[in-house]
Amino acid sequence: MNRKEIKPYSQCKVLIVDDEPMSRLLLQSILESEFQCTTVESGSDAISHCGEALPDLVLLDMNMPDISGLEVCAALKSAPETKDIPVIFVTSTMDIKSENACWEVGASDFVMKPVNASTLIHRVKTHLQNKLRTEYLEMMTFHDQLTSLYNRMYLTKEIPLLIKQVARDKGSVGAIMIDIDYFKLFNDTYGHLEGDLCLQKVAEIVSNNVKRPKDAVIRFGGEEFLIILPYSDYKGTKLVANQLVGEVAKAKIPHGKGIENRVSISAGFAARTAEDVVKDDISALIEDADVSLFEAKESGRNRAKG
Ligand code: GH3
Numbered sequence: 001m002n003r004k005e006i007k008p009y010s011q012c013k014v015l016i017v018d019d020e021p022m023s024r025l026l027l028q029s030i031l032e033s034e035f036q037c038t039t040v041e042s043g044s045d046a047i048s049h050c051g052e053a054l055p056d057l058v059l060l061d062m063n064m065p066d067i068s069g070l071e072v073c074a075a076l077k078s079a080p081e082t083k084d085i086p087v088i089f090v091t092s093t094m095d096i097k098s099e100n101a102c103w104e105v106g107a108s109d110f111v112m113k114p115v116n117a118s119t120l121i122h123r124v125k126t127h128l129q130n131k132l133r134t135e136y137l138e139m140m141t142f143h144d145q146l147t148s149l150y151n152r153m154y155l156t157k158e159i160p161l162l163i164k165q166v167a168r169d170k171g172s173v174g175a176i177m178i179d180i181d182y183f184k185l186f187n188d189t190y191g192h193l194e195g196d197l198c199l200q201k202v203a204e205i206v207s208n209n210v211k212r213p214k215d216a217v218i219r220f221g222g223e224e225f226l227i228i229l230p231y232s233d234y235k236g237t238k239l240v241a242n243q244l245v246g247e248v249a250k251a252k253i254p255h256g257k258g259i260e261n262r263v264s265i266s267a268g269f270a271a272r273t274a275e276d277v278v279k280d281d282i283s284a285l286i287e288d289a290d291v292s293l294f295e296a297k298e299s300g301r302n303r304a305k306g
Pocket residue numbers: 146179180181182183184185187191192193194195196199221222223297301
């Protein structure tokens with residue numbers, strides 16, 4: 001997720017889950033002018049729909065023949081991709097025991113049947129607003145404004161959690177440090193604003209060529225990018241590093257004082273077992289990549305070394 005603005009309610013996806021056709025129709029007719037609504041008729045359909053479509057909010061019937069609403073909610077809250085989707089129960093049977101059970105499985109709220117349309121719309125908006133604002137703040141906290149890449153905060157706060165998971169799975173972690181060649185001369189020749197545009201272009205090329213969902217491209221310094229590749233060994237990391245150098249050269253961004261009059265990058269790469277990265281701290285892995293980057297610069301630039 002990397003939006004610059006909070007999206008409007010009209011673009012929010014609300015999933016309505018109810019086994020009774022009349023209830024589904026009624027809820028949909030109340031909500032469809034305000035939100036993007038989808039309906040499903042069973043708990044199992046709800047779980048598979050949420051995993052694929054990632055709705056922004058779920059309205060969940062409590063009593064359904066296959067899987068109960070409580071079980072659906074518990075399943076959504078236990079999966080990392082769906083755990084932050086707010087769930088509002090819509091139910092006609094609510095005693096203290098069921099009410100407590102709703103909170104225990106992670107519900108955000110509940111609404112009683114027969115529903116008051118205005119209350120339902122307002123509850124949905126309140127919980128959507130909380131979710132969207134949290135997502136937006138998270139995006140602002142962890143992304144660099146110029147390039148939209150991850151920032152140093154992401155590296156210090158989130159990457160260690162990711163690496164611990166890789167260590168539990170006995171995998172390794174790759175790191176690539178990239179630095180644009182002769183970038184000071186680029187700024188001197190074309191000006192700082194053109195320099196910013198160039199940084200954005202290089203960032204885009206790098207992002208487009210680092211493809212696995214858990215890979216992270218971080219703006220590490222001014223014109224330095226750090227790429228963390230979970231579950232990648234030395235060979236895999238080398239492949240990506242060489243590809244990135246090649247793709248930036250292929251883009252043929254003009255640079256009168258660059259190698260062959262183009263913008264190029266140099267890359268240093270390294271890989272270690274995630275267990276070692278946890279033990280020695282990620283800075284040791286980054287230092288390895290940095291030493292190799294120095295070698296890439298010294299041996300002529302526009303290349304990767306590891
Ligand atoms: P080398 O090939 O050895 O890397 O040479 P270089 O000129 O690229 O040297 P260095 O990496 O030290 O230069 C970094 C330059 O990047 C200096 C600075 O003006 C520029 N820079 C850093 N951040 C930004 C930015 O946000 N925007 C622009 N336009 N330039 C930046």
